Amino acid sequence: MTHPSLLTEDLTIRFGGHVAVDAVSCAFNPGELTVIVGPNGAGKTTFFNMISGQLMPSAGRVMKDGIDMTRFPASKRARHGIGRAFQLTNLFPQLSVLENIRLAVQAQAGEGARFFRPVGRFTELTARAERYLEATKLQAVAHQPASALPHGDQRKLEVALLMAMEPDIYMFDEPTAGMSLDHAPDVLDLIAEIKHDKSKTVLLVEHKMDVVRALADRIIVLHNGRLVADGAPDEVMSSQIVRDVYLGTAPATEDASA
C-alpha cells in the first residue's frame, strides 16, 4: 500500500453540547476515490469543513503528507494542495466565469500579489484558465458574470475552480446536487478523469446511489458524527449496519434518499 496522503486522527467538533463529528479517524490514499455517505445531519459537510479549514476542530488532527494542518487557515491548506468544492454554490458572483477560474489558477501559481502588470498580459495564467473552461464546457459563457449562469453551469464552474487549484486532494461536496440529468454526466466524467490520475486523492460526498456505484473505490459511512462503516463499495452497501443507519432512513427505495 502507498502512504495515505490525507489522515484524520480522532477528528472531533462540538457545537455547544452537540458533538457534530465524533472522533473520526480515517486515512485516504492517492489514487483512491472515497465516497462519504450518511443521512442528512450525519456530519459529512462538517467533516469536510474541518479538513479544508472552514472549521477548526475541537479535538483531533488533520495531517496531509505528514504535515499537521490542524491549525492552518483554509488559505494555507489550499496552498498545501487541499482543494474543496462546495455543496452550495460559492463563487465570485460579479466576476466573469473566466475571471473566477483565473483567480484559482493565479492562487495556485502564487501570482496574486502582482500589482502592476495588467491581468491580460499574464498569458500563461489565462491559457491555463481556458483549459479548465474547456474541460468544463463553459467556453460559451466565459465572459458572463457568474451570477448570470443557470444553476447547472454554476455547479460546473464550482468544479472548474477546484480543478484550477490543481490540488492533491480533491473534495467534492455533492457536485451534482440540483443538476439536470443532461448536465450531471459532464461533472461525473470530470471526476472520473481525476480519479485516473493515480497521484490524486478524491473525497466525494454523494447521495445518488448510481453515482456512488459508478465512481466509488471505497465508501465510508458517517452516522451521528461517527464513522460506522468503511470498506469496499459492495461490502459496505450490503452490510447490516448501513441498512440500519442509512438506507433505513429511506425505506421505499435505495434511490429515494437522493
Next chain:
Amino acid sequence: MKGTLTVKTASLAIWAVLLFAPFLFQDVRSMEVAARIAVFIALVASYDLLIGYTGIVSFAHTMFFGFGAYGAAISLKHIGAGWGALGLGALAGVAVSLVIAVLIGLLSLRVKAIFFAMITLAAASVVLVLAQQLSGLTGGEDGITYKTPAIFKTAAKLMVDEDGKVVRLMGVKLNGKLAAYYFVFVTAALMFWMMLRITGSPLGTVLKAIRENEARAEGIGYKVVAYRTAVFCIAAVTASLAGSVYAVWLKYTGPDTALSFTIMIDILLMVVIGGMGTMWGAVIGATALVMAQYYLRDLMEAASTAVASVPVLPDLLAPERWLLWLGIIFILLVYFFPSGIAGTIINKGDAK
C-alpha cells in the same frame, strides 16, 4: 462595452481640461478648483480601492491625507523650503501612515466591517484632536504656513525674455504658480494611473474576489487578512502622498485643509457620486463635487438675481442656501444613478 467607453472618454476629457486648465481659465480661483480636483481624484481613487474594490469601509482616509500634509508642512517650516525638506516630510508622512495602517490593519481587519469602521473613526478622531492640541508642532487650530521650494514661488520665473521679464505663453505667465500647478497635476495623474494599474492587475482581481466572497477567496488559497492589510497600506500611502502634494500647493496646512471630517465626508460623497468600484468614477465624482462646492453659490446668486421680481423664489435660491440645494442634487443623483454616475452608465451601457 459602450458604457465603459463613455465613462473613460468623459474621464479622459476631464483630465485633458485639467491638463490645459491654466491656459483655458486664466484666473486664480479656477486654478484653485483645478488643483483641488486633481488632488481629490488621487485621494478618491485610493479610497475607491478600499471601499469599492475590496469592500473595506474606513473613516481614516483623511487621517493619512493629514499625515502627508503635516509631514510636508512641518518639514518645510522647520528644515527649510527645499526639495530635500519636502521629500523628507513626504517620506515621514508615508512612514507614519504605513506604520499606523499596518497596526490598524493587522489588529482589526479580522473583525467585522462595522467594527473596523469604528476603529478607523476612533483613530482619525484621536489624530485630529492631537493635531489641534499639539500647537507647538502643528500650529494647533491655526495650522502652519510655510514656504515651498523656490520654483513654486509666484514670483519665480520659469523663462525670461531679453528684458528679464517672465515669458508669457498664450497670455499665461510662465511663473512659479504654473510650475506648482503642474507639479500637482503630474503627481495626481501618476497616482491615479497607479491605482488604475492596480485594479487591472492580478492583485486587483484578488481584491474584487475578497469583496465578492471572502470565504471562497480564502478557500482557493488567498490569505485574506494579508491582502486586506496590503491594500489598506497602499491606500494609506497614496492618501499621504496626496496630502503632501496638496500641502505644497496650498502653502498652508491646518486641521480644516488636511484632517477635518468634512474632508472625509467629501471623499465619501465623491466616491458615491462617481460610482464605487469603477476607479474612473473618482474623476467624475471629484470633479462634480468640487465644482458644486465652488460654483453652486455663484450660480444661485445669478439665478436669485434673475428671478428677483418673482416672490419666494429669490429667497429659495439665495446663495446662502447652497448646501440645501447641494443636498437636493445629491439625493437626485443617488436616485437616478444608484451605482454612481460612472457605475450606472457602465451598467446600463454594457448591458445593451
